Each structure stands twice: as C-alpha cells, then as structure tokens.
Amino acid sequence: MPEELFHKRPTPIQPIYSAVAEKAGVQWLIKRDDLIDPQISGNKWRKLKYNLQCAKEQGYKTLLAFGGAYSNHLYAVAAAGSLFGFETVGIIRGQEITQLSPTLQFAQICHMQLEFWPREEYRLKDKSELFKKIQEHYGSFYMIPEGGSNALAVKGCTEIIQEINIPFDYVSCACGTGGTVAGLIAGLEGKNTCLGIPVLKGGDFLKSDIQELLSQYYLQEDQPVPMFRNWQLETSYHFGGYAKTTTELLSFIHRFEQENNFLIDQVYTAKMLAGVEDLILQGRFKRGDIIISIHTGGLQGRLPQL
Ligand SMILES: *Cc1c(COP(=O)(O)O)cnc(C)c1O
Numbered sequence: 001m002p003e004e005l006f007h008k009r010p011t012p013i014q015p016i017y018s019a020v021a022e023k024a025g026v027q028w029l030i031k032r033d034d035l036i037d038p039q040i041s042g043n044k045w046r047k048l049k050y051n052l053q054c055a056k057e058q059g060y061k062t063l064l065a066f067g068g069a070y071s072n073h074l075y076a077v078a079a080a081g082s083l084f085g086f087e088t089v090g091i092i093r094g095q096e097i098t099q100l101s102p103t104l105q106f107a108q109i110c111h112m113q114l115e116f117w118p119r120e121e122y123r124l125k126d127k128s129e130l131f132k133k134i135q136e137h138y139g140s141f142y143m144i145p146e147g148g149s150n151a152l153a154v155k156g157c158t159e160i161i162q163e164i165n166i167p168f169d170y171v172s173c174a175c176g177t178g179g180t181v182a183g184l185i186a187g188l189e190g191k192n193t194c195l196g197i198p199v200l201k202g203g204d205f206l207k208s209d210i211q212e213l214l215s216q217y218y219l220q221e222d223q224p225v226p227m228f229r230n231w232q233l234e235t236s237y238h239f240g241g242y243a244k245t246t247t248e249l250l251s252f253i254h255r256f257e258q259e260n261n262f263l264i265d266q267v268y269t270a271k272m273l274a275g276v277e278d279l280i281l282q283g284r285f286k287r288g289d290i291i292i293s294i295h296t297g298g299l300q301g302r303l304p305q306l
Contacts, residue, residue: 005045005083006053010163011035013292016273017259024280025287029168032262033160034269034297040083042297043173043180044076046160047153048144052084054152055142062087062141064134065148066125069094069101070243072267072298073148078110088112089138093122103300113138149179154217157183160294168192168290172276174199174268175233176242178206180296182213185231194231195279197272201241203233237275243267245303249274253306262295265302269295 013031021028033042040048055063063086067074074090081088090107096116104114121128126143144150157180161171171188172195175181181196188194198206210231218225239249245266252274257263264270276293285291 005037005040006049008036010165013164013166016293018256018277018280020277020281024283024285026280026285027288027290028276028280029290029292030260030273031160031164031292031294034262034295034299036297037079039079039300040076041072041299042295043157043160044072044148044297045080046156046183047073047148047179048076048080049156050152051142051144051148051150051156052080052086055086056084058142060086060140060142062089062138063144064089064091064138064141065144066091066122066146067093069097070103070301072103072301073144073146074107074112075103075300077144077148078107078112081112082110086142087138089134089141090114091122091125091134092116094119106300147177147179149177149182149213151213151216151220153179154183154186154213155220158187160184161187164292166290168292170195170285170289170291171294172197172272172291173294174272174296175203175206175210176200176268178210179213180294181231182210182217184294185210185228186214186217188228188230190226190228190230192230195276196231196233197237197275198233198235199238199242199268199271201238203235203238206233234275234279237271237278239271239274250306252277257306263299263302264295265298266306267301268298272296 016028036045065077090112121130175196175198184194215225239246253270
C-alpha cells in the first residue's frame with residue numbers, strides 16, 4: 001500500500017479570520033483535513049483508512065460502495081481503489097443519466113464499475129434483489145456502507161482529536177451520516193464539547209445514528225459503551241437541505257474565502273462554518289473560548305462558479 005497516506009503528519013491547525021469571532025473575543029481555529037489528499041480528502045480518508053487496511057488483511061480484491069451521483073464518498077473510494085490496488089464497484093442511487101456528473105466521470109477514470117439502481121432498490125441496499133445479481137457478477141467484495149460510516153470509520157476519525165496538541169474548548173464538524181462526529185466524540189473521551197452541524201433537514205434520526213455508531217465502535221474495541229454528554233447537534237444550519245444553497249450561504253462563502261486563504265465547499269464545511277459564526281454572534285461562547293472547526297474536505301464537490 002502507498003504508506004505515505006498511512007503515516008501522514010498531523011494536518012495543520014490555523015486561525016480563522018472572522019470579525020464576528022474577534023469582536024466576541026473567541027479564538028476560532030480550523031484543522032485543515034482538506035489537505036490530507038487532493039482526491040481522498042478530509043474525513044473520507046479518515047473513514048476509509050482502517051477499512052482499507054481491514055479489506056487488505058482479509059484478502060479482498062474488490063471494494064463496493066454506495067452513493068449519489070455527487071458523492072464525495074464514492075469519489076474517495078474510486079481514488080483509494082486505484083491508489084491501493086482494489087477493484088471498485090459503485091452502486092449509484094437513481095437511473096443512469098446521459099451526462100455523467102463530474103464525480104462519476106472521475107470514478108470512471110479510476111476504473112470504478114458503476115451500477116445504477118432505482119431508488120426503491122437502492123433504499124434496500126444489500127437486501128435488494130439486485131444485490132444478489134451483483135454478488136453473482138462480482139464475486140466476493142468488501143462492502144462499505146453508505147457514506148462510509150461504520151465502526152472502523154469511527155476509529156479513523158478519533159485520530160482527528162488525537163492529533164490536536166493545543167488546548168481547546170469546542171470542536172465543530174459538519175454531519176451527514178454522523179460517522180465523523182461519532183469519531184470526534186469517541187476521541188474526546190468525555191472532555192471538551194463537540195458541536196455537530198447537520199447539513200440535512202430534519203436531523204432527528206442523527207442523534208440515535210451517532211449513538212449507534214459509537215456503540216458499534218466500542219463493541220469492536222471490546223470496551224463498555226460510555227454515555228457521553230459533551231456533544232450537541234445544531235440543527236438550524238442546513239440552509240434548505242442537503243446540497244441546497246441560499247444567497248446568504250453563497251455570500252458567506254465569498255466573504256470567508258476572501259478573508260481566509262483557502263476554499264470551502266457549499267455542501268458541508270461552509271454550512272458548518274456559517275453555523276459556528278452565527279453561534280458566536282448569538283453569544284453562545286464566552287470570551288476566551290477556543291473553538292477548533294474541522295475542514296472535512298469535499299472540495300471536489302465545490303461549485304466551480306462560486
Ligand atoms: C461526507 C462528508 C461529511 C459528512 O461526514 P459524515 O461522517 O457522513 O457525517 C462532512 N464533510 C465532508 C466534506 C464530507 O464529504
């Protein structure tokens with residue numbers, strides 16, 4: 001395996017410029033996990049790391065992943081497959097369209113086999129009739145759940161916290177399936193506070209999904225499941241729902257990128273940062289508090305016209 005990715009130095013932590021944070025006397029920093037790799041970026045690498053190792057150890061030749069046509073996860077699995085020597089199969093939600101999305105074009109360049117499933121079948125995943133056909137066709141494969149969240153993914157994300165070598169009060173992160181935040185919570189071991197910002201509407205199930213992922217993680221580690229209370233979900237920053245944007249969000253991105261010299265994507269990191277800045281404005285933090293936000297990457301999905 002290309003060992004460099006496995007032994008990467010900790011990603012840098014740098015100050016965020018924000019007049020709002022400055023006025024509130026809050027120290028706001030960002031951990032640049034977007035710099036991990038241009039293709040297997042951010043939390044997708046953290047979540048894949050131990051899954052790739054496990055697949056290799058168990059002798060699998062093929063990885064199977066699920067996702068939508070713009071999925072950062074599928075993009076990362078396709079890239080990881082070609083880098084680490086696995087065949088890859090991508091099950092795509094929805095019918096094939098004549099013009100493949102840029103994400104799927106990239107997946108194809110990485111030799112990922114694309115299988116388009118109607119939404120009803122997709123919802124059933126490995127319980128779908130089509131799954132049997134896939135098994136007959138591709139033989140044995142290592143299956144990565146949708147969004148890449150499982151116990152090994154949580155384990156990979158605990159390392160985000162382990163890399164932080166400065167004091168802090170809060171860590172914040174965007175949530176899709178909640179796997180990354182579960183890893184942050186496990187990594188914190190009850191200390192500090194973790195703020196998860198769901199980028200989807202109605203994150204009602206997310207709390208129990210995160211709890212379930214934490215249980216799976218501790219079960220796998222042969223440890224009792226702790227009941228942590230040092231985490232919260234801030235559910236009002238979805239900006240209309242998954243992958244939706246508003247003019248408010250777009251102008252936040254413009255300003256933020258101009259004041260800070262790095263890019264953020266509109267699906268995840270921008271919503272999280274806009275949320276944190278709003279919480280600072282609302283007086284949620286006290287003077288002197290230190291917040292570390294995680295840049296989870298995903299720049300492949302950044303709108304080029306931003
Ligand atoms: C997938 C993704 C997330 C969400 O991660 P979950 O573990 O599913 O909550 C956050 N940020 C980026 C950039 C992503 O690609």
